[in-house]
Amino acid sequence: MNIPPIIQIGDILISSDIITEKFCCDYETCKGICCVEGDAGAPVTIDEVMEIENSTDVVWDDLSASAQSVIDQQGVAYTDQEGDLVTSIVGGKDCVFTCYDGDNCLCALEKAYRKGLTGYCKPISCALYPIREKVFSDGTVALNYHRWNICECGRKKGKALDLPVYQFLKEPLVRRFGEEWYQELCDVAEMLLSSDNQKE
Incomplete structure (x- = not known):
């Protein structure tokens, strides 16, 4: 994909795999481990x-x-x-x-x-998982997609449902950053994915 590795929405830095990777918690399989x-x-x-x-x-x-x-x-x-x-x-x-x-x-x-x-x-850190938030000394906030081996079933379910990480985590992302910010993230994601698909 030609999507840049880091995307900025407002003053938040986002790893692009939050947009490109698929995920959905499979609680029936993992049992909340x-x-x-x-x-x-x-x-x-x-x-x-x-x-x-x-x-x-x-x-x-x-x-x-x-x-x-x-x-x-x-x-x-x-x-x-x-x-x-x-x-x-x-x-x-x-x-x-x-x-x-x-x-x-x-x-x-x-x-x-x-x-x-x-x-x-x-805790919002639990609600946002598999996104992890990092706050730097200058106040900059970065969001990264974390891959944990115990969540393999969540990755498989996300792929089966074709559900991107950022869409699966809509509720906690809105809770943390607000509805307006989340809508901007959706707009940017749609634009980037559409542009990337056209190039392919």
């Missing part, structure tokens, strides 16, 4: 930590005893080895807000939100 894999929690902002703290009482009974103990000892978030603020984890991997429905991993925060019990859904 992203909540319990990895060596750190989900990146969060200070504002999100406050939102999570306000929601903790609502979801408390859905959390494991181990998760409750971790929260009691260090709170809902901590600073990891890279200096990033992330959600607390259990046993070096499980997010403290993981709860279970049989073999399926669920986010207790999102579960409560979907039931209308809280106004906060989940």
Whole structure:
């Protein structure tokens, strides 16, 4: 493809594979394994930590005893080895807000939100995945498409549905950057893909 590797929408830098790659979470296959894999929690902002703290009482009974103990000892978030603020984890991997429905991993925060019990859904870093956001020291924001081996089923499903990453993530992208920005992203994506197809 002749689409440039980096695209700028407003003041946000975007990796072009967010437009060109296909993705759709296949929860029936993966069982929500992203909540319990990895060596750190989900990146969060200070504002999100406050939102999570306000929601903790609502979801408390859905959390494991181990998760409750971790929260009691260090709170809902901590600073990891890279200096990033992330959600607390259990046993070096499980997010403290993981709860279970049989073999399926669920986010207790999102579960409560979907039931209308809280106004906060989940960290935007979780909602945006497989897009990862990077904020540079000058304030520039960059969005990159992250490939994790546990999400292979999501890539296969996305290809089967012919669903680009940015379309799959419409809701969290609008939540993070606004409706106007997202529409501009769609317009640019359509223009670039159309131009590229004509060249082929």
